Amino acid sequence: MANKKVKVGIVGLGRQGYQHAENLALRVPNCELIAVCSVVEKEVKEVQEKWGIPYGYADYDEMLENRELEAIFIASPSGFHYEQIEKALEAGFHVFSEKPLGLYLEEAEKVEKAVSRHPDKVFMLGFMRRYDRSYADAKRMIDSGEIGEPVLIRCYGLDPAGKLDSFLKFARDNYSGGLFLDMAIHDLDLARWYLQAEPEEVWAIGGSYARPEFAELGDAETGAAMVRFSGNRIGIFVAGRNCAHGYHIETEIIGTNGTLRIGTVPERNQVMIFNETGAVKKCTGGFLERFEQSYLSEAEEFINCILENRKPSVNVRDGVESTRLGYACKKSFETGKLVRVKS
Numbered sequence: 001m002a003n004k005k006v007k008v009g010i011v012g013l014g015r016q017g018y019q020h021a022e023n024l025a026l027r028v029p030n031c032e033l034i035a036v037c038s039v040v041e042k043e044v045k046e047v048q049e050k051w052g053i054p055y056g057y058a059d060y061d062e063m064l065e066n067r068e069l070e071a072i073f074i075a076s077p078s079g080f081h082y083e084q085i086e087k088a089l090e091a092g093f094h095v096f097s098e099k100p101l102g103l104y105l106e107e108a109e110k111v112e113k114a115v116s117r118h119p120d121k122v123f124m125l126g127f128m129r130r131y132d133r134s135y136a137d138a139k140r141m142i143d144s145g146e147i148g149e150p151v152l153i154r155c156y157g158l159d160p161a162g163k164l165d166s167f168l169k170f171a172r173d174n175y176s177g178g179l180f181l182d183m184a185i186h187d188l189d190l191a192r193w194y195l196q197a198e199p200e201e202v203w204a205i206g207g208s209y210a211r212p213e214f215a216e217l218g219d220a221e222t223g224a225a226m227v228r229f230s231g232n233r234i235g236i237f238v239a240g241r242n243c244a245h246g247y248h249i250e251t252e253i254i255g256t257n258g259t260l261r262i263g264t265v266p267e268r269n270q271v272m273i274f275n276e277t278g279a280v281k282k283c284t285g286g287f288l289e290r291f292e293q294s295y296l297s298e299a300e301e302f303i304n305c306i307l308e309n310r311k312p313s314v315n316v317r318d319g320v321e322s323t324r325l326g327y328a329c330k331k332s333f334e335t336g337k338l339v340r341v342k343s
């Protein structure tokens with residue numbers, strides 16, 4: 001067992017997939033990345049040459065025929081997830097999938113059924129924040145009662161304004177689920193995790209402010225949702241795509257005996273420059289930089305679960321329930337009404 005390496009194949013070699021592939025090829029112990037797949041053949045060749053990956057595919061189904069493989073990592077666009085997860089499980093592989101499980105609640109529920117048909121396989125969803133050292137530490141503190149009963153969670157998920165143009169270009173041709181499903185989903189998951197409560201009703205509002213194109217797409221540039229969770233717990237979620245100072249992910253959990261804050265100043269590092277504008281700290285520029293450690297830790301956990309024959313703490317139900325809440329937020333934003341979350 002000590003020398004056993006899990007043989008992995010990855011589909012999707014874009015922003016997220018490349019990062020995962022690099023971790024799997026170079027940094028995750030007991031793992032061997034032996035196959036890569038993307039519809040863009042140039043990406044496949046580049047990665048194969050760079051890290052000496054023996055198998056390259058432009059077709060996902062062909063990769064699944066490779067019987068040397070034991071596990072599949074999915075980092076393709078969200079619309080492909082549910083089908084690719086199902087196919088990989090049916091073909092007998094352990095599966096890690098980037099969030100979300102699917103673009104529609106029905107797709108997420110299909111994945112849940114597929115996972116339950118294969119109880120001997122490890123299935124893990126990429127809610128990487130749970131593996132971030134600060135978020136994991138906050139969870140330990142809440143569970144050990146350090147802030148008393150957690151009663152309110154406030155989350156900011158803000159993408160840098162510098163990425164607005166590329167996002168709008170992407171969103172014109174691709175359905176991403178919209179602001180609440182695509183962006184706030186990590187926060188919705190954290191709320192359930194920290195509060196240990198399920199959402200009951202939601203009121204969400206939002207709009208287009210700097211860029212009217214969001215309204216034309218039926219989406220919001222900046223939005224907010226207020227959620228009542230079971231036990232009268234409160235969730236406040238702010239999501240936006242026009243954050244001038246960079247990538248700002250901040251979470252506050254208020255308890256009956258204290259408060260935790262994570263990422264209040266989204267600082268890049270310890271450096272501060274004192275100049276004519278004041279005392280300035282640079283902010284993180286994007287998710288790959290902020291969550292570098294989490295992406296590696298979640299991949300390590302996936303491989304360890306396979307080797308140790310156990311299941312990760314983040315499961316398919318977490319994916320379904322966060323999607324359900326994301327859809328309720330979307331519905332409330334679109335109708336202007338308070339929406340009951342039905343499970």
Ligand code: NAI
Nearest residue numbers: 012013014015016017038039040075076077078098099100
């Ligand atoms: P991307 O557009 O940069 O990359 C997509 C990749 O999939 C490309 O290599 C593309 O060629 C390949 N591809 C597209 N269709 C394919 C198919 N049918 N078969 C095989 N390969 C195919 O997308 P990005 O930003 O890397 O996002 C990928 C996924 O990761 C999305 O589902 C997104 O929601 C998720 N994501 C998660 C983040 C997190 O923090 N957990 C952050 C960013 C993205």
